[in-house]
Amino acid sequence: MMIDIGNVQRLLVEYQLDGWLLYDFRRSNPIAHRLLGIREHAHATRRFAVWIPARGEAIALVHAIELHLFAHLPFQRKVYRSRLEWLMILRSLLADARRIATEYSPHGDLPAISFLDAGTAELLRSFDLELCSSGDLVQHIEAVWTAEQIAANRLVASKLRSIMMESIEAARTLVLARNATEYDLQQFILAAFAREALITDYPPIVAIGTNSASPHYEPTAASSAPLQRDSMLLLDMWAKGQSADATYADITWTVWLGSSPPDEARRIARLVIEARDAALALVRERFHRSAPLYGYEVDDATRNLIAAAGYGEYFIHRTGHNIGTEVHGFGANMDNYETCDTRRVLAGTSFSVEPGIYLPGRFGFRSECDVVIDHDGHVHIPSEPLQNELITVEL
Structure with a gap:
């Protein structure tokens, strides 16, 4: 399936969220792969993030050697090569956000949603972000x-x-x-x-x-x-x-x-x-x-x-x-x-x-x-x- 950005942004406003961060490393987040329409057997070896703000343009942050995996996405792509570029660009994408949705479940209560690793959660919290579960967003998109x-x-x-x-x-x-x-x-x-x-x-x-x-x-x-x-x-x-x-x-x-x-x-x-x-x-x-x-x-x-x-x-x-x-x-x-x-x-x-x-x-x-x-x-x-x-x- 291909994610409907307009629908997502409507839901983000309804749930009073500043945006949704879809993060993945080596298929650690199957939700991101499904919603972004990434080929099932695509050779994805580097981390990526897609930021969908409640208002404005969605942006994908992808590694230089895997740009082709995201060529089908109808929104802007930013390219990183090094770890420092990843951190700098990710921080800039989220600079205006405070409450964001991600594939996270407090206390791991919902394993079907809980795909964000602890280290990346720590990183996002170091940006003064409040992490909220994307569970309700996912079911609006995939379960209705x-x-x-x-x-x-x-x-x-x-x-x-x-x-x-x-x-x-x-x-x-x-x-x-x-x-x-x-x-x-x-x-x-x-x-x-x-x-x-x-x-x-x-x-x-x-x-x-x-x-x-x-x-x-x-x-x-x-x-x-x-x-x-x-x-x-x-x-x-x-x-x-x-x-x-x-x-x-x-x-x-x-x-x-x-x-x-x-x-x-x-x-x-x-x-x-x-x-x-x-x-x-x-x-x-x-x-x-x-x-x-x-x-x-x-x-x-x-x-x-x-x-x-x-x-x-x-x-x-x-x-x-x-x-x-x-x-x-x-x-x-x-x-x-x-x-x-x-x-x-x-x-x-x-x-x-x-x-x-x-x-x-x-x-x-x-x-x-x-x-x-x-x-x-x-x-x-x-x-x-x-x-x-x-x-x-x-x-």
Whole structure:
């Protein structure tokens, strides 16, 4: 993608920032490379900086031997050769600034944004600069979907839900046929993706029995458990269409293969679904009132409920992640556990809500849906109807 300087400058004024410094050394800042459209395999060996002031012309500070990497950028370039030239020109570029955005996160709370090294941070502070996180700027630029993407995603989500229903029925058939494994069901799902012209970055999660207690379990041809009766089966699948700007849908259903699930399995399923619905209610309420909503608050809505029921230690991941053209996108995550995501949830973005409880050596239960906020602030759940109980698959 190519960064829209006018849009960035509008955001800088809105967030009361004097400018944004995109700094990189040997691809230490993937955000800078994406936003500046630098070729993926470009031989970049020297540090560079791009300064985008809130008002005025954007300027790239680049080394003399790598000018060609920035020839496509539609703004001025300043050339340095030595370390002293780098320091002198960088200081002059930032001379009128006080509060600047950069790929920095206080206390490292947001690793997805935290790419500025400590030494360069010290250097910038020696210029009497206040460093602010570029996290909100990045999500405005990279996480907000177009109206066309929102519309197209509805079809993807519908296809994915249909494949989920087919896969649950296929699990029943495979168990009855005997000798089938998690891997066999995974391959069934991938074949369904191909049939529906969907693509994915990694194969879906198919986890039976004790494996369902491992949130990111991966069956393979060489290591895969047999599908069997009287077991919990967790299915997590994500996919998108084949266009360059296609966006992901991502859902998880957990079912019981057999007739009589244990009482605790039913109780945990009800609790997880209640926690999921508490998060969805919070999202709907905030956007209905046009009130701010932050990623960590959605996590609190699910986690507090699960913790109050005595299962807090078994909910071992964040509540959800941003979704875009990559399944783990660049916007706010629903997280106050692994990190504290203080970014505001924006209209035009999508994210998952996927609480889970995982009892080691026994079973796990997760329920996941996607939320899409349109540009008018209306909340959509494209994969509805959702799972509302522990489904028993009679065998």
